Amino acid sequence: MTTKPTTPIYPCPLSGLSYERSTSPVLSIPDELKPALSAAAAHLRAGRTVAFPTETVYGLGAHSLDPDAVKRVYAIKRRPADNPLIIHVGGMDMLRRLVPASYELSELYAALTDTFWPGPLTLLFPSTNPPPPPAPQTNAIRMPAHPLALALIQTADLPVSAPSANSSGRPSPTQAQHVKNDLDGSEGLGCILDGGACGVGVESTVVDGLAWRKGGGGSVNVLRPGGLGVEDVARVVRAVDEKYGGSTQILLHGRPWVPNANATEPAPKPKDDAPPSTPGMKYRHYSPRIPVFLLLPSNVFPTRPRISPSDSSAASVVAAIRAKNPRLGFLGFEGSPLSKALEGDAVAVRHSLGKDAASAAQNLFGGMLALEQEGVDAILIEGCSDDGLGLAVMERAGKAVGGGGVSGALGQGEGASASGRLWVQV
Numbered sequence: 001m002t003t004k005p006t007t008p009i010y011p012c013p014l015s016g017l018s019y020e021r022s023t024s025p026v027l028s029i030p031d032e033l034k035p036a037l038s039a040a041a042a043h044l045r046a047g048r049t050v051a052f053p054t055e056t057v058y059g060l061g062a063h064s065l066d067p068d069a070v071k072r073v074y075a076i077k078r079r080p081a082d083n084p085l086i087i088h089v090g091g092m093d094m095l096r097r098l099v100p101a102s103y104e105l106s107e108l109y110a111a112l113t114d115t116f117w118p119g120p121l122t123l124l125f126p127s128t129n130p131p132p133p134p135a136p137q138t139n140a141i142r143m144p145a146h147p148l149a150l151a152l153i154q155t156a157d158l159p160v161s162a163p164s165a166n167s168s169g170r171p172s173p174t175q176a177q178h179v180k181n182d183l184d185g186s187e188g189l190g191c192i193l194d195g196g197a198c199g200v201g202v203e204s205t206v207v208d209g210l211a212w213r214k215g216g217g218g219s220v221n222v223l224r225p226g227g228l229g230v231e232d233v234a235r236v237v238r239a240v241d242e243k244y245g246g247s248t249q250i251l252l253h254g255r256p257w258v259p260n261a262n263a264t265e266p267a268p269k270p271k272d273d274a275p276p277s278t279p280g281m282k283y284r285h286y287s288p289r290i291p292v293f294l295l296l297p298s299n300v301f302p303t304r305p306r307i308s309p310s311d312s313s314a315a316s317v318v319a320a321i322r323a324k325n326p327r328l329g330f331l332g333f334e335g336s337p338l339s340k341a342l343e344g345d346a347v348a349v350r351h352s353l354g355k356d357a358a359s360a361a362q363n364l365f366g367g368m369l370a371l372e373q374e375g376v377d378a379i380l381i382e383g384c385s386d387d388g389l390g391l392a393v394m395e396r397a398g399k400a401v402g403g404g405g406v407s408g409a410l411g412q413g414e415g416a417s418a419s420g421r422l423w424v425q426v
Contacts, residue, residue: 005185007051009176009192010036017147023117024091029151036193041156043190049073051165051179052152053195054088054144056120056203056227057172057365058179059162060189061088061152064098070161072188079168085161086122086140086204090153098139098159099125108212108220108248111240112233118145120204120227142204148195164203165192171286171365171400174198178369200227201362202392207233216246221254225395227361229388230257260387262301286400288368291378293321294397297338297426300385305423312425314341318380321422322346325378329371331364332382337426339382349374353382357390364393368400 016030029037040050047069049062060076062069064087074081089095092113103126105113112121122142130137144150153160164172165179173179176194183189205226212218220237222230234250234257241248250257295317298304309316322328330347332339334355351367353360364381371379381397384390401420 007180007184007186007189007192009180009194010039012036012148012193012195014147014195017151019147019150021118023113023143024093025118025150027147027151027154029155033148033151036191037151037155040152040191040193041158044069044152044156044158044160046190047072048188048190049076050152050190051176051183051192052149052162053146053176053193053198054149054162055146055198056144056200057174057198058165058176059088059149059160060165060179060183061160061162063156064159064161073161073163076183076186076189077163077166077168079163083163083168084136084140085163086142086206088149088153088160088162089141089143090150090157091143094153094159095125095141095143098128098141100128106209106212107214107244108209108237108240111236112207112209113143115236116228116232117143118150119143120145120200121233122204122206122224122226124206124208124210124223126210138208138210140206146195146198148193152193169287171288171368172203173369174201174362174366178366181369197362197366199362201365202227202389202396204228205230205233205392209237212237212248213246214244216241216248219249219251221251222257223253225252225391227389227392230391231259231388260385262385286365286368286396287402288372288379288400290372290376291325292368292397292400292402292420293378293380294383294394294401294421295338295380296383296421296423297336298424299337299426300383301423308423312423314338314424314426315346317422317424318342318346321378321380325376327375327377328380329374329376329378330380330382331367331371332380333360333384336382338424341424341426342380347380349376353384357384357388357393360384360393361389364396 019025019027043050044063049072062073122140124138127139166173166182175197179192203226205228206224208221237248328347329349331353333353353363386394
């Protein structure tokens with residue numbers, strides 16, 4: 001019997017690895033990290049893939065300009081061919097290699113990169129050699145803030161295309177062991193760099209600012225909420241507008257952005273048959289293999305949905321779920337009314353989301369994976385306000401609703417059944 005090969009994990013302690021924040025960061029790399037970085041960089045240059053931490057989630061990276069290497073990413077993840085990848089760069093010089101020679105950074109993009117790069121912000125840029133329409137004519141590019149990610153990119157001196165390092169549809173990995181559990185031994189996966197837990201915990205925010213116009217009249221479209229709040233993006237947009245005059249419309253998924261909407265039902269996304277220009281726009285994501293229910297507590301979501309049970313108490317809602325899923329896992333906020341209402345034996349296993357949206361972003365994916373490994377029959381997730389990182393948390397939790405996160409069970413579009421979003425009176 002042939003034993004499946006295992007993928008080496010290289011521990012990469014971050015002490016001594018640092019840089020001064022800049023859009024052209026210069027890193028100080030300790031000698032003890034250089035062997036692992038050199039090995040990983042060699043894999044990238046040879047057309048293999050490498051799993052590595054970013055500040056958001058672990059990525060599965062390949063040389064962006066090597067088509068065969070990029071194909072390996074799709075094969076390992078079993079990722080749909082029209083779901084694009086984000087390119088990661090190690091500085092502005094590398095960015096300039098990826099855009100047309102005639103392209104000049106707009107005043108808005110200059111402000112956004114100066115403010116948020118390196119960091120969890122992805123921007124759309126015109127492509128140097130786009131495929132024929134209707135395929136996207138842009139590339140999604142970001143500069144990661146994690147020092148190990150920057151060290152890898154700069155050591156290899158290559159732009160790195162990297163989606164999350166997991167099978168398509170599964171919860172994104174925030175620890176090296178999550179990658180090992182899912183992708184160990186995959187053909188073409190050269191190594192895993194273990195830089196510890198990711199600090200942000202959800203993927204980057206993706207922004208299309210190419211329709212911004214100096215002097216007003218343009219728009220900025222947040223295509224995917226993520227590790228940077230829409231409020232933060234809007235703040236910079238308004239500061240640039242104030243400097244140059246005019247007003248810019250802020251869009252979320254192509255619709256006017258409404259801050260703090262806290263809707264009990266997901267807003268329909270605009271119908272668009274064009275290929276997606278960035279990840280997260282078309283396919284179902286973030287699902288464990290077991291059912292997931294998103295509980296919307298009345299203290300955060302005061303508006304009762306049009307269709308809801310007459311008895312929407314926490315005890316009643318959870319009892320109905322438990323009738324078909326006897327052993328429940330719960331991801332809830334510390335000290336929240338819903339967590340208190342479910343004390344006792346209402347749920348079998350609990351994992352904390354922390355106290356706020358920022359901690360929930362860090363704990364959401366890991367919590368789902370842990371509960372799945374602990375053998376629960378279904379997962380309950382407590383919803384939160386969509387303020388700041390809460391919007392990204394709610395989008396990920398909403399897409400996880402239903403479960404079945406393996407590629408053979410993936411659907412397109414919203415990915416979340418409204419029946420899995422349950423309003424709870426607390």
